[in-house]
Amino acid sequence: MNQENTIVANFAISYFRYLDENGICSKELPAYLQDPQHIEKLYKMMAKTRIFDKKAITLQRTGKLGTYPSTLGQEAICVGIGAAMKKEDVLCPYYREYGAQFWRGVRMEEILLYWGGDEIGSAFKDNPHDFPICVPIASQCLHAVGAAFAFQYRQEKRAVVATIGDGGTSRGDFYEALGVAGVWKLPVVFVINNNQWAISVAREKQTASETLAQKGIACGVPSLQVDGNDIFAVTQKVEEALARARNGEGSTLIEAITYRMCDHTTADDASRYRPEAELKAHEKFDPIKRVKQYLLSKGDWDEARESKMIESFTQEVNDAVARYLETPTPPAEVMFEHLYATLPRAYEAQYQALKEGTK
Amino acid sequence: MTAITLIEAVNKALAYELEHDPNVVVYGEDVGVNGGVFRATDGLAKSFGEHRVKDSPLAENLIAGLAVGMSAMGLKPVAEIQFLGFIYAALDQIISHASRLRNRTRGRLSCPMVIRTPYGAGIHAPEHHSESIEAMFAHVPGLRVVIPSSPSRAYGLLLAAIRDPDPVIFLEPTRVYRLMKEEVEDNGEALPLDVCFQLREGNDVTLVSWGAMMHETLQAADELAKNGITADVIDVATIKPLDINTILNSVHKTGRCVIVQESVSTCSVGSEISALIAENALTSLMAPVVRVSGYDTIVPLYKLEKTYLPSKQRILTAVQQVLEFA
Ligand SMILES: Cc1ncc(C[n+]2csc(CCOP(=O)(O)OP(=O)(O)O)c2C)c(N)n1
Numbered sequence: 001m002n003q004e005n006t007i008v009a010n011f012a013i014s015y016f017r018y019l020d021e022n023g024i025c026s027k028e029l030p031a032y033l034q035d036p037q038h039i040e041k042l043y044k045m046m047a048k049t050r051i052f053d054k055k056a057i058t059l060q061r062t063g064k065l066g067t068y069p070s071t072l073g074q075e076a077i078c079v080g081i082g083a084a085m086k087k088e089d090v091l092c093p094y095y096r097e098y099g100a101q102f103w104r105g106v107r108m109e110e111i112l113l114y115w116g117g118d119e120i121g122s123a124f125k126d127n128p129h130d131f132p133i134c135v136p137i138a139s140q141c142l143h144a145v146g147a148a149f150a151f152q153y154r155q156e157k158r159a160v161v162a163t164i165g166d167g168g169t170s171r172g173d174f175y176e177a178l179g180v181a182g183v184w185k186l187p188v189v190f191v192i193n194n195n196q197w198a199i200s201v202a203r204e205k206q207t208a209s210e211t212l213a214q215k216g217i218a219c220g221v222p223s224l225q226v227d228g229n230d231i232f233a234v235t236q237k238v239e240e241a242l243a244r245a246r247n248g249e250g251s252t253l254i255e256a257i258t259y260r261m262c263d264h265t266t267a268d269d270a271s272r273y274r275p276e277a278e279l280k281a282h283e284k285f286d287p288i289k290r291v292k293q294y295l296l297s298k299g300d301w302d303e304a305r306e307s308k309m310i311e312s313f314t315q316e317v318n319d320a321v322a323r324y325l326e327t328p329t330p331p332a333e334v335m336f337e338h339l340y341a342t343l344p345r346a347y348e349a350q351y352q353a354l355k356e357g358t359k
Numbered sequence: 360m361t362a363i364t365l366i367e368a369v370n371k372a373l374a375y376e377l378e379h380d381p382n383v384v385v386y387g388e389d390v391g392v393n394g395g396v397f398r399a400t401d402g403l404a405k406s407f408g409e410h411r412v413k414d415s416p417l418a419e420n421l422i423a424g425l426a427v428g429m430s431a432m433g434l435k436p437v438a439e440i441q442f443l444g445f446i447y448a449a450l451d452q453i454i455s456h457a458s459r460l461r462n463r464t465r466g467r468l469s470c471p472m473v474i475r476t477p478y479g480a481g482i483h484a485p486e487h488h489s490e491s492i493e494a495m496f497a498h499v500p501g502l503r504v505v506i507p508s509s510p511s512r513a514y515g516l517l518l519a520a521i522r523d524p525d526p527v528i529f530l531e532p533t534r535v536y537r538l539m540k541e542e543v544e545d546n547g548e549a550l551p552l553d554v555c556f557q558l559r560e561g562n563d564v565t566l567v568s569w570g571a572m573m574h575e576t577l578q579a580a581d582e583l584a585k586n587g588i589t590a591d592v593i594d595v596a597t598i599k600p601l602d603i604n605t606i607l608n609s610v611h612k613t614g615r616c617v618i619v620q621e622s623v624s625t626c627s628v629g630s631e632i633s634a635l636i637a638e639n640a641l642t643s644l645m646a647p648v649v650r651v652s653g654y655d656t657i658v659p660l661y662k663l664e665k666t667y668l669p670s671k672q673r674i675l676t677a678v679q680q681v682l683e684f685a
Contacts, residue, residue, distance in 0.1 A: 090432070123465040131431070132463055136455045142421055143456065146428020146436075153384065153410065153434065160428075172448075176421035183416065338462045339501050341469065341524035344553050346600035 013213045015257075016237055017227035021285050023293025025232070033232050036300040042083055042231050043291045043301075044309060046075040049099035050288060051313045052108055055321060056115070060266040064325065068115045071096040073229075073261030076287035077193050079103065080234030080256075081161055084242055090151075091130040092144040092162040094137070096193060100163075104130055108320035113327060119338075120330065138168040141177035141190065148181070148188035148251070159187040159245035161238070167198020169212050175219070178253065182220035187245035189238060190216070190253045193228065195260035200273035216253030228256030229287035259285065331355075362540035368510040369399045369475070369531060371545050372517035373437060377407045379547065380435060383521060386413035387422055387439030396441055397477055397536055419445055423452035423474060430472040430526075431460060437521055443478035443530065444487030450495075457526040458501030470526045475517070479571050479621055480653075480668055481534035483661040488533075490658050491570070491622035496528045497599040497631070503527040503552060504599040508573035510541040512596060515550030522549060532571035539574075553597045555605040561589030564678055565609040567632060568619040569595040572669060576619045579674040588682070598628050603635045610636055614645035615681040619674055624652035646684030649677045 018025050018033075032038055053072055059065035071078060074096055082103025085091065091100055098111055105126035114121030114133060122132035131147075134140035144162030151158040168174055169192055181188050192212050196203045209215060216223030222244075226233040234256055241252035259282040263270045270279075295301035333355040336343055343351055363371070376383045385400055385407075391414035394401030404412040415422055419440055426436040440446045446453075453474065461469040480489035496504045505520050505527055507513035513531065520527040558573075559566075559580050568576040573594050580590040591609040595601070610616050616636055618629040633648040651669045659667055 092428075119463055120465055122463050123467050128467065129432070131468070132460075136451060139424065139451060139456060142424020142452060143428035143431065145421075146425040146430075147432045148428070149384075149425060150429050150432035150434045153429075172418075172420060173424060173451075176416070176418040176424070179416050179418065180421055180425065338464075338466045340461070340503075344600035346553070346603065 011217050013211045013223060013225055015225040016233050017230045018232040019230045019290055019294060021290060023290045023297060025294060029232060030236055033236065039295060042079055043295060045079045045099055045103055046288050047309060048313045049075045049079060049102065052098060052317050055317045056112065057266060065112065065116050067265050067267045069095045069265045070262035071098055074193055074195060074258050075099050076231040076234050077191065077228045077256045077258060080231050081191060081238050083235050084238035085161060088158045089242065090147050090160045092140040092160060093133055094140060094163050094165060095133045095135065097163055108317060109324040112324040116324060118330060138164055138171035138173040141174050144188050145177045145180050145186050148186035149184065151187055157246045159189060159242045161189045161191060163191045163193060165198060166192060166194040166203050166212055167201060167206055169215055170206055178216055178219040178221050181251040185250035188251045189241040189245055191238065192255045193258060194255050195258050197260050199264045199268060211255060213253055213255035221251050221253050223253040225255045225257060228258035229285045229290060231287060231291050360542045360544050362542050363510050364537045364540055365510045365513045366397055366399055366536040368514040368543050369517055370401055372514045373400060373403060375545060375547050376518065376521045377403060377411060382433060382435045383437060384411055384429065384434050385437045386415045388415060388417050388441050390414060390439050395439060419449040420452055423449035423457065426472040427452055427456045427460065427470055430470040431468045435471055435521060437473045437475060440474060440476040442488045443476045443492060444490050446476060454499050458499050462501060469524060471524045473520045473527045473529050475529040475531060477533040478530045479532050479534055480658050480664045481571065489664065493530055493598055494622060494627045497628055502599060503597060505552060505597050506530045506570040508532065508535065508570055508594050511543045512550060514543050515548060516596060518547065519549035519552045523552060534571040535574065553600050553602055555602045556594040556596055557591065557605065558594050559590060559592035561591050562613060563588045563590060564615040564617060564681060565591045565593065565613045566617050566619065567593045567595060567606055569598060570621065572619045572621050575669060575671045575674060578671045582675060583678060606632060607640050610640045611643045614643055616648045617651060617674065617677045617681060618648065619651045619669055621653050621668060623655045624650055625655050627652060646681040649681055651677045
């Protein structure tokens with residue numbers, strides 16, 4: 001048989017959205033997303049995340065916080081993830097997922113403490129299992145597959161969500177994690193926050209791949225795109241992927257398409273590389289405006305409730321900031337206290353000297 | 360009790376822990392059906408099932424990163440990197456995550472994992488199969504680095520490494536895998552980590568070594584004994600954290616020290632030990648500490664690898680030098 005030009009495989013990537021940029025819903029929503037109270041919860045968490053984010057930037061500008069990466073414009077992704085996960089699932093986040101973390105019991109002051117230079121910020125008093133924010137790009141994807149393996153091994157109905165940026169999908173860790181997730185059918189969901197930029201490198205310069213989702217196909221991982229500014233689409237697709245994962249059907253890759261409406265971090269100046277017009281053009285896709293519009297159109301929201309909400313979140317954030325600012329710098333010797341389960345004798349002298357202030 | 364080789368001791372320790380701790384999972388490239396390229400995991404997949412003794416995809420950073428996630432979620436992964444020379448790709452996961460997760464989360468999450476890997480020259484292997492880069496790991500806060508030199512210590516130290524609550528890099532001297540046999544009771548008894556083992560008692564010189572070089576070091580000590588020179592011989596075993604006290608006590612007694620290591624000399628574990636002796640035992644010294652090391656070169660292919668490796672003769676010459684120092 002002449003096998004030249006025989007197509008042996010075909011692939012397609014689908015794109016999913018419920019809510020358009022005017023907040024109009026084009027498809028029938030699943031029942032739980034028709035519940036106004038649930039939608040209000042999603043909306044409020046997005047709003048809270050944005051108020052927190054804005055405050056954190058102010059703190060940095062006034063010298064009260066270190067470098068901070070904003071999540072402005074990406075609130076639908078993190079909040080959608082947080083809402084879709086069960087308590088016993090595990091999150092392996094990159095550094096723009098505050099909305100998911102808040103949903104999962106991480107305290108605002110913990111996030112501030114972390115970026116404020118204190119490891120106690122990753123101790124997560126009310127969240128025993130989630131991984132801390134991961135700074136080395138993409139490396140959390142491998143922790144996620146390891147954690148997912150642990151759940152599969154113990155036959156627990158738990159799943160893991162790993163999140164990553166568009167630039168992060170260039171790294172080996174990402175591909176290695178997808179590879180093993182596919183072949184071992186691990187209960188893990190990868191969510192790519194495609195916010196179009198990796199610091200100053202635009203998505204088109206990062207990879208010639210037509211979509212980022214298709215990177216999963218090579219690994220046998222079902223892959224799709226969602227409108228990452230549509231809280232309904234994100235919540236529903238992450239929910240479906242998690243259900244598959246918990247049912248032993250393996251992993252999913254979701255490319256959530258969004259836009260970074262901020263500098264990369266407070267140490268960055270995006271005007272050096274990004275045309276202002278591009279940013280302006282994306283404002284109309286704002287994920288928060290969109291869901292607010294939807295709520296208003298259904299008569300489930302009004303400006304009085306809006307101002308009450310803003311007032312109450314501003315208070316909540318301010319209280320968290322106060323607790324953050326009141327947290328004293330830890331004593332020097334804590335540097336040794338969590339290095340090993342018990343301090344090896346070899347470091348006892350250094351520890352004592354630090355404690356006594358003699359070295 | 361039967362006399363077994365070091366590789367058999369590794370196998371027995373893995374089997375013992377698989378048997379007694381359901382959280383232990385063994386995996387790596389070719390470790391399942393094939394039992395590992397050196398047969399360290401021979402028969403384990405058959406005895407314990409391929410869900411516990413697993414072939415992993417061929418990706419070293421994945422192997423290390425998986426261990427981070429597994430161990431943070433309560434498993435006890437024992438991962439194999441096929442040869443130490445291929446671990447470089449995994450350094451990021453080991454250094455950025457395994458060694459730091461406990462500290463980063465203030466003790467909330469930790470990585471009780473073991474990465475075992477054969478290392479060292481002397482088996483006529485191709486490139487990247489022969490290096491001794493233990494110092495790279497010894498440099499990293501939060502890790503333990505353990506190197507057995509005999510079957511019994513391989514058995515006891517590997518058990519201890521698996522049971523340890525923190526990440527352990529367990530380096531197995533490839534050259535010793537089948538070099539000797541020792542009686543090892545398969546009773547699940549671990550040896551202590553973080554301590555040196557004193558293998559011989561003597562008064563004239565302290566010989567410090569670890570891993571495969573223990574072999575030449577002991578031969579040198581035997582040779583010296585024939586000439587009436589007695590040596591304290593110390594197997595460092597855990598090179599991080601380092602039990603310097605045992606070494607210092609010996610140096611206080613003998614006043615002379617020769618460190619024997621297979622790795623390059625620059626920034627090596629031997630450098631650290633001699634610096635610590637200089638800081639803490641200068642007045643006991645009757646001669647400068649001497650390091651006998653591999654050369655500061657890439658480990659050559661096999662025509663020259665014997666030349667690269669410190670020989671018994673080079674050790675004896677170094678001992679002569681410290682004994683004759685005015
Ligand atoms: C391994 C690694 N290399 C480089 C960096 C420095 N760095 C921090 S963020 C970033 C860009 C990441 O872009 P992307 O993955 O698209 O995520 P985004 O920040 O846009 O959300 C870089 C290069 C890092 N943190 N880790």
